[in-house]
Amino acid sequence: MATLQCRVVSAREELYSGEISMLIATGTEGEIGVLPGHTPLITLLKPGAMRVQTPNGEEEVIYVSGGVLEVQPKMVTVLADTAMRAHNLDESKIVEARKKAEQMLVNQSDTVQTNAALASLAESVGQLQAIRKYKNRA
Numbered sequence: 602m603a604t605l606q607c608r609v610v611s612a613r614e615e616l617y618s619g620e621i622s623m624l625i626a627t628g629t630e631g632e633i634g635v636l637p638g639h640t641p642l643i644t645l646l647k648p649g650a651m652r653v654q655t656p657n658g659e660e661e662v663i664y665v666s667g668g669v670l671e672v673q674p675k676m677v678t679v680l681a682d683t684a685m686r687a688h689n690l691d692e693s694k695i696v697e698a699r700k701k702a703e704q705m706l707v708n709q710s711d712t713v714q715t716n717a718a719l720a721s722l723a724e725s726v727g728q729l730q731a732i733r734k735y736k737n738r739a
Contacts, residue, residue, distance in 0.1 A: 603637035604656050607677045609663060611684040616663055623654040624677055626670055627727075635672055643671045648727030651679065661686065664728050 602622055609617040624635040627649035646668045653661045668681035 602656055605635075605637045605675050605677055607653060607679075609651070609653070609665075609679040609681065609684060611665075611668075611681045613683070616681075616684050616686065617653055617661065620656055621653050621677070622656045622658075624651065624679075626651040626665070626679070628670065633670070635670075635677055638674075639672050641673055643669060646670055646679070646681070648723050650727070650730050666724055666727065 604620040604622055607617060607619065607621040607624060608615065622637070626633055626635075627647045628644040629647055630644070633644065646665055648666045649664070651663045651665050653663065655661075664685050665679065665681040666683040668679060668684075671678045671680075
């Protein structure tokens with residue numbers, strides 16, 4: 602089976618380094634799947650779940666809050682703003698953060714508050730998607 606090297610790095614740590622057979626992430630234009638032999642590209646990532654499949658078929662789900670995905674002939678690099686393995690996310694805290702963001706949107710009084718609320722809402726929705734993808738793969 603063909604593989605390629607992958608590195609997933611956030612500002613705090615390296616979350617993944619090794620061979621993969623496939624990577625699926627949410628880019629600004631929608632979901633993107635990367636397989637060995639993919640055309641080189643660089644794209645921005647939106648908050649959401651990223652799935653990394655190893656050559657033996659195991660899958661790891663990682664939440665990324667945004668960042669950059671670079672595909673080279675034998676290497677995929679993800680430079681994430683923040684990233685966490687889906688199994689480390691706390692669903693109850695995320696649901697609470699989503700409620701707060703929705704309440705901020707209702708009560709917003711200026712553009713700065715609106716933008717902060719929208720960013721918080723996008724992050725919580727992306728985290729919930731990551732949790733659901735993690736739970737559904739088992």
